[in-house]
Amino acid sequence: MAPTVISSIDTLESSQMNNPLDNISDLIAQTISKASSELREPIRHIYTNPELAFEESIAHDTICDFVEKQGYAVTRKAYGVETSFEVISGKGGRLISINAEYDALPGIGHACGHHLIATAGISAFLGLSAILKARGILGRVQLLGTPAEESGGGKLSLLKSGAYKGVDVALMSHPAPAGMLADMAGTKSVTALGGIKFLATKSWIIEYFGKSTHASVSPWDGVNAYDAAVAAHVNIGLIRQQIRPAERVHGCMLEGPKAANVIGQYTKLKYMARSDSKQAVEVLEKKVLACFEAAGLATGCEVKITSESGFSDVVNNKALCERYAEIGNAIESQKIEVFCDKDGTGSTDFGNVSHVVPGLHSMFAVDAPASCGCHQLAFTAATGTEDAFQKALFAGELLARLGLDLIEDNEFYHAVKTEWEDSTRPVAT
Ligand SMILES: [Zn+2]
Ligand SMILES: [Zn+2]
CATH class of the missing domain: 3.30.70.360 (Alpha-Beta Plaits)
Structure with a gap:
């Protein structure tokens, strides 16, 4: 996709006002595209300085500096967690939380590609914030820095200290080797999975x-x-x-x-x-x-x-997964499979989040050598390319558009909420 580069969000706002039948996806995509040239170097810096659980001070400072430069007020060291941060934009309405991870693995760096989760999260936050502001839509978006996924469970500490209080839906997107996703989905051309089971x-x-x-x-x-x-x-x-x-x-x-x-x-x-x-x-x-x-x-x-502390399984939400796939599959180059009821083998601290609020943990494909899996040096290399960066930006664009639907489409939001309430209701014994 090659969106037109425009000079500023203000320019966008006036062009949108002149055109009431504006194209939502263009505004989101253009905002992300505009910010991407400034985001490339910070993400590269995080990638080349991998940090372990609760030690992600370089990632924390780098992301906070970048988001502040984009004009947002950032709470550093949020909720008493040294390497977490929080940014909230918008007013009123529903609150969509976008989770950004950025921790690495001992000895093999960003072999799980969490710097790309941060890229997708920042991209989603900027895109969704821009459209809410430009169109005066009631709704808020939270960019939450969630450290220590690989070990320690940063989201567990954040849950305990109230970071998800008031959140209506939490979203994130994780990279995976394209071959691995293709094997899971049973189709070669898959570009992302809408939801995945975690243990x-x-x-x-x-x-x-x-x-x-x-x-x-x-x-x-x-x-x-x-x-x-x-x-x-x-x-x-x-x-x-x-x-x-x-x-x-x-x-x-x-x-x-x-x-x-x-x-x-x-x-x-x-x-x-x-x-x-x-x-x-x-x-x-x-x-x-x-x-x-x-x-x-x-x-x-x-x-x-x-x-x-253990992690919970992820409560998948079919309504969320299906809408995510629908948004992506409207774009010709995309093939997103709804995968939320198939077996999975990984685990994540996002599981604990999904028991407290409805959530989507999507996966997007990154080109990698055949038979490459996560937590391998080959995947560390694969997640450091320009192509992987672009795919993460696009994953964020999809999350922004999903977030907008959750804020604007009451029927859809209530379907998500009702399904989540049914899935998390304690089973009578
Ligand atoms: Zn991992
Ligand atoms: Zn991971």
């Missing part, structure tokens, strides 16, 4: 305390914490046949012995389990905890298990 998670830190001795002179005097870690991993392997196909358990050793000739006295592990729902992951948790405890018992080690 609920639980995670734990497991520590084994043993006793060190010389591994050859007197190994019988030792209590082997390394053996306990190995036994825990083997036990987890043994339960796999008795867990359901969608369920996953995986982990790593965070600390362990450093010498082969010493019986290790301390190991520290982290494990995660995933299942379709919060209730199902709690059932799985009982089996997993028994594996850790049995390993301690068998080796004579003391065990300490610390539970971390």
